[in-house]
Amino acid sequence: MPIRILLADDHAMVRRGLHVFLSTQSDMVVVGEASDGQEALQQAAELEPDVVLMDLHMPVLDGIETARQLRVLTPSIRIIVLTSFSDQDHVVPAVRAGVKGYLLKDIEPEDLAVAIRNVHAGQVELHPAAAGQLMHVMASAELSMNEQQLSLKQTEQKPVQEQRQDKEKDKEAQASAQELDTLTRREREVLGLIAQGLSNKEIAAQLVITEKTVKTHVSHLLDKLGLSDRTQAAIHAVRKGWVV
Secondary structure: OOOEEEEOOOOHHHHHHHHHHHHHOOOOEEEEEOOHHHHHHHHHHHOOOOEEEEEEOOOOOOOOHHHHHHHOOOOOOOOEEEEOOOOHHHHHHHHHOOOOOOEEOOOOOOHHHHHHHHHHHHHHHHHHHHHHHHHHHHHHHHHHHHHHHHHHHHHHHHHHHHHHHHHHHHHEEEEEEEEHHOOOOHHHHHHHHOOOOHHHHHHHHOOOOHHHHHHHHHHHHHHHOOOOOOOHHHHHHHOOOOOO
């Protein structure tokens, strides 16, 4: 069965261009188009697409609110944002609203097709710039949480409990170090650059290796860490404190 796609964008030329390209993909079919968020909700209910590919800035109902309502009304539909904005004020609310893909409109057509297939299969697809914004937010949240925990620990004045917490932290640190040791030096470098929001092409240029080699390193480190995609890898690295 082909992937059924609903397009939502207030620019007719954008919709037409996407429609023409996606129609060339043998495993995809565009089942409808919407020019605003409210129309997207109505068509999603009527047409039951697999994927909604939509802009964030739309009249009547913007992309964020449309995503929120789609998530409640039709939770099985995968939502991909295709926009021109990669700042924190757009990325974070969109991800919280339930989108499974956040892509920029400068994406190559073939890469868009791959992203649609991946999201339809249950993966998350984020443009490197969007992933970088999420990493920044998560790192800030982790730092704030650590500061709160430290403050609480200093006021409790419970030596036994503190010793137990120290032991637990030591175990966690040891486990984290052992996990990191499973990666090769090059895999660690690639992971660090992924967490910075770099694409495979940018990583290849910085490390002076081929993009194919980067993909191989990414595949290996995902297998070793038991993760399914590069976004999870970046989040995992930040949480573990492997990157700043």
